[in-house]
Amino acid sequence: MQIPFVKMQGAGNDFIVVNNLELKMSTAALSDLAKGACRPRLSLGADAVMAVDEAQNGGNFRMRFFNADGSEAEMCGNGARCIARYAYEKKLAPENMVIETLAGKVLAQRLSQRSYKVQLNPVTKFLVKEFEGKIVYYVELGNPAIPHLVMPMSDLAKKDLDDLRELAQKLRYWDELPKGANVNFYDRKDEVVVRTYERGVEDFTLACGTGSASVAYVVKQVEKITENPIALTVLGGKLAVEVQAEQLFLTGAATWIAEGNLSEEAL
Secondary structure (H helix, E strand, O other): OOOEEEEEEEEOOEEEEEEEHOOOOOOOHHHHHHHHHHOOOOOOOOOEEEEOOOOOOOEEEEEEEOOOOOEEEEEOOOHHHHHHHHHOOOOOOOOOOEEEOEEEEEEEEEEEOOOOEEEEEOEEEEEEEEOEEEEEEEEEOOOOOOEEEEEEOOHHHHHOHHHHHHHHHHHHOOOOOOOEEEEEEEOOOOEEEEEEEEOOEEEEOOOHHHHHHHHHHHHHHHHOOOOOOOEEHHHHEEEOOOOOOOOEEEEEEEEEEEEEEHHHHOO
16 A cells, blocks of 8 residues: 655654545544554654545534644644645645644645644633642643643753753652643743653753743733734754734644655555
């Protein structure tokens, strides 16, 4: 069996995108596809597999998102931009579209060939907590929620990720959080620098759209930053997040890397 795919990336988050309107793969099969195809060097390698599927609630299509470990996630901001471009280029949706996700509907807009803007799931919970004597902010987006922890970290741009990994893993599996959480460290000096440890990938990634948006929300609430949209620097490049009360708008590039067919041998 040959599986048509497009490889895409948004701010360094890379994805394998498939059209499940045609493939008709089950949830279990999509999970297995992610576990096989996302392996670096042994297959295509990616952070996740995304599938365009039938809309169920009036949207243009449904976004299915499977992490590299095969788990299905609620939503992904960088992924939403990429799948929006995929849907537009494949004539599955117009320039302004509604994407259904497990966390709710996401509005997406084509700004140019590579630039897309998405209205993320809104902030539904914001808490100030303490972990091992350090302040940490808990942010949920959408319902069911995408959970994020946001922690200030001085001189973040200079820190080696290996030095942050143990703390990130403790926070990711914090027993106060039943679903765990994505973990975002940030530092604000001349710019807002973000590093994200993602559930499902179980490591730091080059970017996380909903993580960056959660950081922007925290910076807006806690540090009373007036800049809007807020520019963020992630390992994979630049993102911009506009904060309007609990509404978050993420803008950035959606890059089309390659298109082809995945063989069974790669799985």
